[in-house]
Amino acid sequence: MDQIVHHNLEVSELVDMALERGEGTLASSGAFRVSTGKYTGRSPLDKFIVDEPSVHERIDWGSVNRPIAQEYFEKLYDEVQAYLEAKEEVFIFDGFAGADEEYRLPIRVINEFAWQNLFVHQLFIRPTPEELDNHQAQFTIIAVPSFKADPEVHGTHSEAFIICSFEKRVVLIGGTHYAGEMKKSIFSVMNYYLPLREVMPMHCSANIGADGDVALFFGLSGTGKTTLSADPERCLIGDDEHGWSKNGVFNFEGGCYAKCINLSEEKEPQIWQAIRFGTVLENVVLHPDTQVADYDDATLTENTRAAYPIDYIEGAVIPGVGGQPKVIVFLTADAFGVLPPIAKLTKEQAMYHFLSGYTSKLAGTERGITEPQATFSTCFGAPFLPLAPQVYAEMLGERIDTYGTRVYLVNTGWSGGAYGVGKRIKLGYTRAMITAALQGTLEQAEFTADPNFGVLVPDHVEGVPSEVLNPRLTWQNKEAYDINARELAQRFQKNFEQFAQTAEEIRQAGPKA
Known part of the structure; x- marks a missing residue:
């Protein structure tokens, strides 16, 4: 044969x-739909x-x-x-x-x-x-x-x-x-x-402004990385994997692999419009008569996916290269409701939070989780790092020094109380804060160190109520805030024990319980 x-x-x-x-079969959109059977996600x-x-x-x-x-x-x-x-x-x-x-x-x-x-x-x-x-x-x-x-x-x-x-x-x-x-x-x-x-490899998205200013967005699942990097005022370099060299930033990939559970045209129009002929849909349920995709149906998995070339995104940068990043955003969805919605980080704090890679899982999102759980993924990509985490963190520190890159920690999670009591920070506020960071206007604010986490909190952001910027002020029960803040700080400290060999100034840059 x-x-x-x-x-x-x-x-x-x-x-x-x-x-x-x-x-597989064709969905009504023209995308090729396939079921992956027993394995609907990575198998670590x-x-x-x-x-x-x-x-x-x-x-x-x-x-x-x-x-x-x-x-x-x-x-x-x-x-x-x-x-x-x-x-x-x-x-x-x-x-x-x-x-x-x-x-x-x-x-x-x-x-x-x-x-x-x-x-x-x-x-x-x-x-x-x-x-x-x-x-x-x-x-x-x-x-x-x-x-x-x-x-x-x-x-x-x-x-x-x-x-x-x-x-x-x-x-x-x-x-x-x-x-x-x-x-x-x-x-x-x-x-x-x-x-x-x-060259520093990174698990992040990247976009670029009209003036050529590059921004990087790091964040684990559920923090808003895809949503916030898809800015109509900026062009997408890539949504997931990048390198940072002496030449600047470059995308590893020629496409995007987007989650599409609960996808809607209103909330994520770029992804919605990219699902057409040539796109691969994994484990998305189709209506048996019309072949229309039901993105809200998680029967097969929550991890439904769409794979498409990056030129399906309007205004995407091709080839996917940009200059030296001016701004880095670390995204976290803090379900404990105690991290400030935006804070500036020193180089040492940036290296600490990069090594920590914090976000939180929510009650009800997985079996057995009855209350918010702190989750740490080193360098926001622990499953994909063959080398010691400190190798990547040191490269980050060197680049912050060399290029004067500003780093911000942005909490897209809860305010006014923990999950179940408080409310998720309004997307409009988060967008306004990130815009201020990218445009440089945030640097005109006065900054105060948070007493629990040490990060630098601004007193003013255009379009955001000042009380929102200080998470303690949004809580009705201030004592409950203090308890929750101390507990999260202790979780950070416990997790960072694995990096005992890290330089003293980095270990001291973390939260103080």
């Missing part, structure tokens, strides 16, 4: 083939790095970066190769990660499914015909969702596996149909290689 290899097919060809092969316990001599001393081994022996990887690699060779047809995408040509990584993705090849075609940077002719992949993803591992034979945690070999420059993915594993595997690879080239 002669195998057919489909190489860098056009979008329409991939959609047609995916439909012919019964891999199934993710491994091959423990190889050349990387052993550099990897920050632990619960995130879990080692697997070389012999297990080699056996699995051989079996996956044989599995693919027996297929009648396979799909290959050659492209790039990194919009800055000086730092981009040429990649190859080999898929057994047409729809997954469509996904990577839309998510990574697509080559020109000339670039394709001269393409030399430096890292390869092999994705075979139908191949299931045997933990006893292959040393895996389960049937699913996401295994990265830095020596072989290969990522093996199997047992899971969730396409996000391919996207995040390359992000992890970039997080390993770029610091070796003095």
